[in-house]
Amino acid sequence: MVNSSHAPAGPPLGATAREIAARCEPRVNALARRMTQDAFARLRGYDELPSDVKDVEIAATARHGLRLFLDRVAAPADAPGDYEYFRERAAQRADEGMPLRLLLSTHILGTQVLWRALRDVTLRGEESGLAELSDYLFTAQERIVAAVTETYLDEQAAIVAERREERRSLARALLEGAPVATAEAGGFGGGAVVLFLRLPGEGGPGLPVAVRRLVRRVQAALDRAFGVGVPTLLDGAGGHALVPGALDVPDELTASLREFCGPGLRIGVADAGSFAEIPEAARTAEEVVRVARACGRPPGLHRLDDVLLEYHLSRPSAGSERIAALLEPVDGRPELTETLRAYLELGQDRRATGRRLSLHPNTVDNRLARVASLTGLDLTSSHGTALALAALLLREVGGEPGA
Template sequence: MVTTSPAPLSPAARALAARCEPRVNELARRMTRTVFERLHGYAELPADVRDVEITATARHGLRRFLRNAAGGEAPRPTEDGLRYFQERAHQRADEGMPLQLLLGTYTTGAHVLWQALTDAARPGEENALTELCGALIASQGRVIGAVTESYLDEQAAIAAERREQRRSLARALLEGRGTADAPAGPFLVVHLRFASRDLGGPGGVAVRRLVRRVQTALDRLFGTEVPALLNGTGGHALVPGRTELPDAATAVLREAAGQGLRLAATVAEETGDIPDAARVGTEIVRVATACGHTPGRHHLDDVLLEYHLSRPSAGSDRIAALLAPLADRPDLTATLRTHLEQRQDRRATARVLGLHPNSVDYRLARVTELTGLDLGTPKDAALALAALLLGSHSRSRYANWPGL
């Protein structure tokens, strides 16, 4: 794309700009002390920002435009000329000044300069005024673009730093490491598990979007910036000062994470209790998943027996090994699990699996033949359930969760 340099200004336009240049200090003071007061939020700015920094920026912009114009150049900002405004935009973003207020000072300032040029114009200088108006609009467009880009870049950097600080705090607390900036307990410890799907790798765009959506939902749900450690499969959120999930929590988080979301909430009274609370929440979700509970919020009471049966002990390996003969028969394992979930109702099992009841009978007979477990007895049914749960524990993606 070929760009052309703007045409030099006429002598009349140069003379008009030169007559206004001595008024730069006056115009800058008027802008910052009276005109900008009409902008919403301006009066709440610190006095040194209003009276010193913004005044200096206004003075710099006015003088640069008028001096260049008086020298005969079309006052189009160069990269060096824009750098001053970009640095000020970084400062304003760091201070938390709203972008609309910052841009309002530039657009209002341009209007004040246009009014000053209009007041200074003499009869017969209409064309000169039009030239300067065109130059002012072109210059203002470049300045506004550079200021906006720099402001948003700085805000993005600040937001990324704040997110990493929250992640670091959550990681430290989940690992049982106290930090000086950790809030006091109690904490609501929320374990989240997302539905398995291909998100294109741990650092992919889809994973970042998912984590960002869930983090935003957590912040909105609790009305604060919630420390959380999340990845593409799930994670934990730590909410200080809370002991209950809001009623809308499941719906809000499911909207962000998808219909397959599972979650469990536990309470840690002190920061040192957080790792144990996180482990319990993780186990509740794991057991509920292994037992075939539908996605959503899971409570310990929902899986109390299964939770107890799935606790590792001296006999855990031997119990889990009871189902070793089914390792290469996922159809039999699925039938066994569904049959136990359906309270050993063969017809209900057949409906869930889309099979004929006779096919269910055949598969269960093969389970008994291969494992030696008689599912018609309470003892062997309990052993089968425990073996399923212990087997899922050994395969759990959360078994080696960092810090848990």
């Protein structure tokens, strides 16, 4: 598995070097067998390769490399086409999932086997010819390893991009309720867990490179947490993730995502009984996040049961506009709205509200009294607090998704 193409231009190798190489010509097949059955067998993971890969394809590549090297020794010349065979094999190995470490190790060990063979047939007094061959051989190794690595990584990047786009296309189709073939839908026929992620800092001007890196890290964390490739539609603000089957959301997922998304991360969760129910589950997961955020729930993972009353109160009805209008008098007073939201979320506990907002309880009382005075709502009664909560939710959740 060695290649001398594109070796630096220079004078032809000396007669002694060519004579040493010629002695190895009859041993090409035996050397290829030694590489594939002996040297490579010591590599971790080599035994796990399919027999046709080890005994046919890798052996053929070894023979090709040996003959190519010996031909170039006999008649040195630049030959760009010499790389193509190795590039094709490297792309094939990447497509099959062979680790790059294992692929490169076969090339390096193949070079070692050939060098030992050249050394073994060198006679006393021919050391200068062997030195010439060594320089030529190891320069060839450097070039072929570089070419194989480049091709492998290019192919691997293309495969990853293709798979990512396939998963995005599947996620988009499922979220839109478009027809999806059973084979393409995978395990989604039996239902799904639908996540909506709202990433903190979404209003900032995120750099495209930073956004792509964040999305890749979120994707990797989801794949790792659920043990499957999770179809997603994500951008710098967040988006949806679809997990096939009725799986529980791992406890460590939120903590894992917060490591690079920040503490403001919110995740809405809804279940779909079949892929036909996924669009509705996706809307529910997104609405759950919006409701939790609007009513002051701390960031984290939210399910419908966590905000069931608030979700119900935020649904539009015949009286929605009149209820939402109850808080119009405090428009332009964000400190009053913030205090009211925290007070309602914390069960009308003025001291807890003060701790959350870093306010003295008397300041909380003064702000709530001002809200009551401006709106006419009695925040000391269950009826008044229910109206205030409904008005707050309708004003902050009643618009378009994402508002």
